[in-house]
Amino acid sequence: MSYERRGGYRRRHRDDYDDRRRESYETPEEKLKTAIIKLGEVDAVEELPRLQKQIQEFEPLNVANVSEAFRIGVTEQPYKIPYYAALIRLLHDRPGEAISSEGPPLGRLVLEDFWKGFQAYLDQLAWREARLCIHFFAHLTVARxxxxxxxxxxxxxxxxxxxxxxxxxxxxxxxxxxxxxxLIIGGRSLKPYSATSVTEIIDAIQAFNETTASAKWLVQPTVKVFSEALAIANGDELLDTVLYALKALNDSDFTHTADSFPQPYTNLPAPPAELEPFNLPSVLVPPEIIELDALSTDVDAEDTAQVKKEEWPEYFLRLFDNDISPDPNTPAGYAVRTALLDIISIFEVNRKECARLLLEYPKWNLPGAFKPKPGAPTPSDVEPVAGKEWQLESTIIETILGALLVLPESSHKSVYYISLITELCKLSPSTVGPAVGKSIRKLYGSLSEGLDVEAARRFAEWFAVHMSNFGFQWVWKEWVPDLTLAVQHPRRTFMRRAIEFEIRLSYHERILKTLPEAMQASDAHTIPEQPPGPGFEYDDPANPHHDAAQSVLNLFRGRAKAEDVIAHLDSLKTTLEGAEDADTAPLSVNVDATVRSIAVQSLLHIGSRSFSHLLNAIERYLPLLRAITSSAEAKAGILSAAAAFWKGNRQMVGIVFDKLMQYQIVDPTDVVAWTFANRAGGLDAFEWDLMRAALDKANGRVVIARRRVAALRKEEDDTRARVRARAEDAAGAMEVDAEGDGNPAKQDEALVENPALATALKAFTSLTREQKAALSRTLEGFVACLCPADTDAGATTGMKPNAHTRTVITEAAWHNRAKWDNEEWNAWETWGWYRQFCRAYSPYLRNYSTTLYTVSFARFEGSTDPAAALLNKTWNVATGQDMS
Structure with missing residues (x-):
């Protein structure tokens, strides 16, 4: 035993020694680079002279190494840009030496090399890095x-x-x-040089911004379905805010720039008079990269068009008043929000570091801009900035939620923003917690003020996940009075959706105990009475088909072959047809539907124990599922059977539908058609999720097929090029007859067509047709819902041709929404999902705009129906045909 212990000790000691030998040690150059990047870890202003001396006394100095450190600092820590500009200013100094006695100062050499990095960012169209470099140049311009x-x-x-x-x-x-x-940062120096140029820049941005009015109308986070107003009280569009800030500064000749951005270099001595400013070389912004697939000529040009993610105006939702969080329409407010958004975007790879930096942001902003933390010492020489003293935590949460709710989709995954808020709460629960609570209440209040349905869906997801991270603690009793609202009112819809998500993250009984008694009642329509689970329709002995279902179930349990199950279903069909009385028997198609339902529900019952059981059951009986889905009606039937089996767990409905599409038992078009056929008055978020999954499946398959074709085409082109090169080499080495085999063209023609490429092209064509069919069926479904063909012109806005839905058209009716019932709110939500469909899938819709418009909108020619006009307007904006 003692020997084993000593041996173990020696082994551990040897391993530790080997680990130390493998440790990497920083070289002096790397230490200098790290010091530059970590500027300001304690106090940036006090560290500047020390870091200046460290750089200037370093021997031998590698300018490229120093410049790279500056590039990293500027593009990955933008809140430090003013201090990096001050450091460059200090590096231009040569204490005790004449500027003209030697070569360029060190600061200029670093700046020249920095420009090379900026040019590389520009060539790569790395827009964020290029924009932050421009911030750096603007500060250096002010520093002369x-x-x-x-x-x-x-x-x-x-x-x-x-x-x-x-x-x-x-x-x-x-x-x-x-x-x-x-211009916002550097306008203080640019306007005295050329006021005309400054005005031209502002006018050019304004002119472009005016062309985006229709696009803004489609992506507002708060909407009034039939209103064309662009200004909303609780949201700001990105270009609008930057123009407001720019014009405000221009009106004051940029004298208030120092009230918005730190400028530590202004406290330094002016540069020597003999020092010539650096002239930035002229640049040309490279064009966009357009990729083209070299597909065969038998594929329509419309189908081969590259699908590129559509970029929309960015609307950020406002939650708090200007005395709590900064107004982004002001220079100072715009600077704060931009800085916070940059931190959030850059540090997506490390949410914990991002949360720490967000809470430390006041350190890099002007003193007095934010209220100090309770109990924190306040320097006597720092006075509150007039009109500021904002609440840091509320500002951060508002910025994160604004980014999360950007439509049609956020820049990053929702889970990142959600987890970032969680990390902030863990770092400072006493200050961030109240800000989160206020944000939830503000968003909840906006649900009845026209909050977009997609934004409301993300809000419910965030709320549920956030509650799950903190013990599902929420004051639900605050919302009990809203139980008197219509069942389909957005606030009640939010309650159901959020609680459904919470149950998915926990379990039914626990969530039920967190709710007040009024919400637990069945007539509150807030939480299901039973936990989510399977509902085998034929499990009840009283069901007339119980015995038949048990026989099928026993076959599945015994792992019978698919062929045997199919034969048993055929015999069962015969038995059921013969057992029915001829006068009262349903049509044979109903017998087929019954047998199909028994088979599907029995199979799902076998797979209901776990997700792996479900996959195994589907994979084992794929031949059976294909045998019973020979028609569109049959495919709709198995979808209905699956939805009925999992009616108590809507998450499983989506999972089963996805697996049926994955194994190509049903097509995405079948799921879309089923969703519209089974809607209850209007589309809700669950039905939209089913359609979105189907459309994403169809679009994703086309993307994969396109990449496959492109890869095979490239492989074939490379093969042809090699054959041609070998033939040309052979022709150059010896004389050949004009009709000889050495002719490169003959060699090229002799190549056998790649069978894999032919198969891939055929698959691509087929999947493209499926994609177009899914998009077309979705559009037709929305048109049929929102403007039924059997209604009089001007008489409908939604589900049914009656007086209630007619009122949604007018602006006055919106102000009377407190009296709306379920039909009006159903219509309003369906309009919201139509808007989301058009803006989220606009790149695909543009590819097939002519075909889809002809199929779905031809009957509206000359119509005066307001619903038809709204359908057309939304479609035209999404497809780029309305650029007003």
Whole structure:
């Protein structure tokens, strides 16, 4: 035993020694680089002179290494940009030496190398990095280290993008932000040089912004379905806010820039008079990269078009008043929100570090902008900034939720924003917790004020996940008075949706205990009476088909072969047809439906024990499922049977539908058609989730098939090129007859067509047709819901042609929404999902716009129906045909 212990000790000791030998040690250059990147860990202003001395005394100094550290700091820690500008300013100094006696100062050398990195970002169209570099250049312009004329030329290069023919919204928006934010920071030095250029830049951004009015109308987070108003009380669009801030600064000749951005370099001595400012080289913003697939000519050009994610205006929801969080329409408010959004975006890879930096943000902002934490010492020399003293935690939560609720989709996955808020609560529960509570109440209040249905769905997801992380603690009794509202009112819909998500994250009994007694009642329609679980329709002995279902169930339990089960179902069908009285018997199709339902529900009953049981059951009996789905009616039948079996657990309905599509038992078009056929008055979030999954499945298959074809085409082209090259080499080495086999063209023609490519092209064509069919069926379903063909012109807005749904058309009716019943709210929600369908799938809809419009909107020609007009307007905006 003692020997084993000593041996174990020696082994551990040897392993520790080997680990130490493998440890990497920083070189002096790496330590210098790290020091630059970590500028400001304690106090940036006090660290600047020390870091300046450390850089200037380093021997031998690698300028490229120092420049790379600056690039990392500027693009990954943008809140430090003003201090990096101050450091560059200090690196231009040569104490005790004449500027003209030696070469360029160190700061200039670093700046020249930094420019190379910026040019690389620009060539790669790395927009965020390029924009942050422009921030850096703008600060250096104010510090008089960059010439105003070259900075103006740089901003004008980005403004030129706005005049490009057919420029996409995303490209133009990013270019406009680069120019606008550079002007906001550097306008103090640029306007004295050329007021005309400053005005031209602002006018160009304004002109482009005016062309995006219709797109803004479609992505507002708060909507009034039939209103075309662009201004909303609780939201701000990104380009609108930057223009408001820019115009406010321009009106004051940019004298208030220092009230919005830290400028530590202004406290340093002015640069030597003999120091010439650095002239930024002229640039040209590279064009967008357009990828084309080299597909065979037997595929329609419409089908081969590349699908690129559509970029929309960015509306950020406001939750708090301007005295709590900064107004983004002001220069200071815009600067704060932009800085917070940059931190959130850059540190997506590390949410814990992101949460820490967000709570430390006041350290990098102007002193007095945010209220100090309770009990924190306040420096005597810091006075509150006039009109500020915002609440940091409320500002952060508002910014995160604004990014989460951007429509049609957020920049990052919802789970990132949700987990980031969780980390903030863990870091500072006493201050972040109240801000989260206030945000929940604000969002809940906006549900009855027109909060978009997609934003409401994300809100419910965040609420449920957040509650699950903190013991499901919420004051539900605050919302008990809302139980008197219509069942389909958005607030009651939110309650049901959030509780359904909570049950998925926990279990029914626990969530039930967190609710007040009024919400537990069955007539409250808030929580199901029973826990989510399977509902085998034929399990009741009183069911007339109980014995038949048990026989099928026993076959599944015994793992009978699919062929035997099919034969048993055929005999069962014969038995059921013969048992019915001829006068009262249902049609044979109903017998088929009954047998099909028995088979599907029995199979799902076998697979209900776990997810792996479900997959095993489906995979084992794929031949059976294909045998009973020979028609569209049969496919709809198995979807209905699956939905009936899992009616108590809607999550499982989506999972089963997904697996049936994955194994190609049903097509996405079948799921879409079933969803519209089984809607109860209107579409809700659950039905939209089913349709979204089907559309994503169809679109995803086309993307995969396109990539497969492109890869095979490239492989074939490479093969042909190699054969041609070998033939040309052989022809150059010896003389060949004109009709000889060495002819490169003959060699090329002799290549046998790649069978894999032919198969991939055929699959691509088939999947493209399926994609178009799914999109077409979805559009037809929405049109039939929102504007039925059997109604009089102007008499409908939704589900049924009656006086109630007619009232949704008018603006006055919206103000009378407190009296709406379920039909009106159903119609309103269905309109919301139609808007989400159009904006979320607009790239695909644009590919087939002509075909889809002809199929779905032809009957509206010359119609005066307001519902038809709204359908058309939404469609035209989504497909880029309404650019007003």
């Amino acid at each position: 280290l960059i010439s105003p004329e070259s900075m103006v030329a740089l901003l004008q290069a980005f403004i030129a993008v706005l005049d490009e023919f057919g420029v996409s919204h995303g490209r133009a928006k990013r270019a406009a932000l680069c120019a606008a934010e550079g």
